[in-house]
Amino acid sequence: MGDCAPTIARDLPWIGVGDPWAVLVSEVMLQQTQAARVIEPWRRFMESLPTVDACADAPRAVVIALWGGLGYNRRAGYLQDTARVLVEEFDGHVPSDPDALRQLPGVGGYTANAVASFAFGERVGVLDTNVGRVLARALVNRPLGRSEAQRLADELVRGRDSAAHNQAMLDLGAQFCTATPRCHTCPMASRCAWRAAGGPDPAQRSAAVSVRQSAFAGSDRQCRGRIIAVLRDGPTNPDALSIRIAEPRERVERLIAALVGEGLVEYDVHAVRLVDDTREPTG
Secondary structure: OOOOHHHHOOOOOOOOOOOHHHHHHHHHHHOOOOHHHHHHHHHHHHHHOOOHHHHHHOOHHHHHHHOOOOOOOHHHHHHHHHHHHHHHHOOOOOOOOHHHHHOOOOOOHHHHHHHHHHHHOOOOOOOOHHHHHHHHHHHHOOOOOHHHHHHHHHHHHOOOOHHHHHHHHHHHHHHOOOOOOOHHHOOOHHHOHHHHHOOOOHHHHOOOOOOOOOOOOOOHHHHHHHHHHHHHOOOEOHHHHHHHHOOOHHHHHHHHHHHHHOOOEEEOOOOEEEOOOOOOOEO
16 A cells, blocks of 8 residues: 555554554544544543543543543443453453453553553554555455455554554545545546456445434434433433433433443432432422
8 A cells, every 4th residue: 555654644643652642542532533522632631541540540520621622422421441451350450462452441452452552552553444445446356355454454553553544544535535536636546456446335334433323413412412411510410400401301311321331420319410410400
């Protein structure tokens, strides 16, 4: 694929920081979230909880509050659970081995490889929707199964600077090899198998390439996020919460139960609150 990093590199604050915890935080935040939305929450989180121990010891309500603006709030719980596992089983250190990383709460194959590569220089390929598009289009011009796509990603990184190569692949997919590709400005256009041979877009049926999600407006995802947003301001009672977010009490109760099951919210006869939030309820 060549060295495309100087042409396409994005200016993101977690690149090259050299702190495995900072890299892990960024990668968990980047799950299902655009990089531009992560920049300020990542900075805020690292200022408040700059170490594994700080995150492990913090009240969960603080961790969830710092997650504001990112959505998929269960990731905040997973990240704190991971910090506590790191304290208990790894002496507060982030492991470099991808297999060990995959055992941590909320850490899948992509996140494990990304942390191993960006924090430790391990020669493993990262495979997300951006990289999946690049591989299917530019490299082979056909849809790829997940195992083959991961094998190709791993092969490409051999003999190269792992972090620089993987970041270049991510940047290429995020800025040029997008869902609607920008082939006319892509620095890899002259070497792209799909551009050379033509045919249907192979990325649309390829592994790791995300498909369009259901509408967010009016969804349970949106409603859950609004519940958490209200509770960041402090505990309240279910009736007041239902009024604040303009949703029926029955729906609010159902989503509260799900949030309780995920370890994000506590609910008793007096109030709904974020876990470990000791403030007095309002409303």
